[in-house]
Amino acid sequence: MTPGLWNIAKSDPERTAVVDADGRSVTYGELTAAADRYGRGLQAMGLKPGDAIVMMLHNSIDTVAFYFAAYQTGLYIVAVNWHLTGPEVAYILKDSEAKAFVASGRFGEAATTAANEAGIPPLSRFSVGDIPGFTPLADLGAGESGRPDVRTAGAPMLYTSGTTGRPKGVRRPLTGNDPDEVPVASAGFFGIFGIGPFDDHVHICGSPLYHTAVLNFVVISLQLGHKVVLMDRWDPEEMLRLIQEQRVTHSHMVPTQFHRLLALPEEVRNRYDVSSLRVMIHGAAPCPLEIKRQMLEWWGPVVTEYYAATEGGGTVISGEEWIRKPGSVGKPWPWSVVKVLGDDGAELPVREPGQVYMRMGGSSFEYHHDKAKTESSRVGDLFTLGDVGYLDEDGYLYLCDRKSDMIISGGVNIYPAEIEGELAVHPKVADVAVFGVPHTDWGEEVKAVVQPVDGVVGDEALTAELLEYARERLAKFKLPRSIDYIEELPRDPNGKLYKRKLRQPYWADKERAI
Secondary structure (H helix, E strand, O other): OOOOHHHHHHHOOOOEEEEOOOOOEEEHHHHHHHHHHHHHHHHHOOOOOOOEEEEEOOOOHHHHHHHHHHHHEOOEEEEOOOOOOHHHHHHHHHHOOEEEEEEEHHHHHHHHHHHHHHOOOHHHEEEEOOOOOOEEHHHOOOOOOOOOOOOEOOEEOEEEOOOOOOOEEEEOOOOOOOOOOOOHHHHHHHHHOOOOOOOOOEEEEOOOOOOHHHHHHHHHHHHOOOEEEEOOOOOHHHHHHHHHHHOOOEEEEOHHHHHHHHOOOHHHHOOOOOOOOOEEEEOOOOOOHHHHHHHHHHHOOOEEEEEEOOOOOEEEEOHHHHHHOOOEEEEEOOOEEEEEEOOOOOEOOOOOOEEEEEEEOOOOOEEOOOHHHHHHOEEOOEEEEEEEEEEOOOOOEEEEEEHHHOEEEOOEEEOHHHHHHHHOOOOOEEEEEEEEEEEOOOEEEEEEEEEEOOOOOOOHHHHHHHHHHHHOOOOHHHOOOEEEEOOOOOEOOOOOEOHHHHHHHHHHHHHHHO
């Protein structure tokens, strides 16, 4: 059988494609029929290759079908974070020059505000679920059958959240490829993890599909003939149940999910059979070393880590390699280049920290409507995300932290990720963030903000306990000078920490004084 969504639908239409969060499933034949109908509907509206659509949808079969409809008709697909406010979504609608907008009913208020502010015409608004003034997505292409008249491969246009300013859309030139064919880069990407077509693979998706990697993993899995199991809201025990029930083989995860899985009582963890797992891939955020070790002890060497970017390029390290190189995020992909450069743009020696730059083959990208940002992130044909790290003598990359998060205290560079990694495994800590706050003499001092586990009070006694714990593991200059407590750290469902929201109040007085 030939890989590719429509090829599989033709040769094996009854093959299960997607299992929804409510247990409903659709076959490859049913999924492509919906994608064809939506695609014909979009073209009937006048959309043509190179136009953009925006979707603000929860994880569902409809989301997947609409994605493939836009993909096969040569559109740029912008998946927006549904935690954004109406005005924030409106900015993306306008910046991407969206010709159509589809949203879930549960996000109706923000979607309506966004569509009105961005001036999206009423006939270009669609909904999954009820939103007044939006046409039900099921009506798009109603009465149409067969494939769209014009079929050419589209592409995701993903907005990077960034650390400052407005998000920027990463837009690559369209390839003009046949959407029936699996892109070489997609099959090659899964090949990095040893995942091939078919082979009874089952992918479980527990994070929102607006996230770059999550969307890619679902799309590629379906293109390679894998069944995809969707979770609407991630729950640790429910994931274990689905792994056992669906005989899941692979997934894309984040360290926060590992932390919450490990927090389950041992008898609960032992209740479920996870022997079907072949490769459980994680990235998107640093993983504390002890958390990683515990997951490897539980699930075995199937835990694989990678470091990559929406913009392209990356590294990978298997569980077996990580045991030999703890803390590393691996070696470059076969077609990727990774270098560590100093502030002057020169390549740095082994084990000397500097800014990490990458390149992926001949791939190119630009930040939509922001030539300056595109150019500032590059040195020659390399680009950076602003992360600081070093390469060892065997070519393995180790990340220290984001340059923007680095604390400079008394002229000494301090990397918060290292401190967070130690405090995160304390049994009374559910989550932790470390950053610099103003200090008259040193410039900055180390501040920790801790989310205690349920039932634990964040008080002076806990502070004393945590600082004593840290003293045994960290050099004196890395120790937090104070610890504050918070009910819940501001993270998105993919584990990304909005550290600037925590940092801002501590710097507000200083900024007002400037």
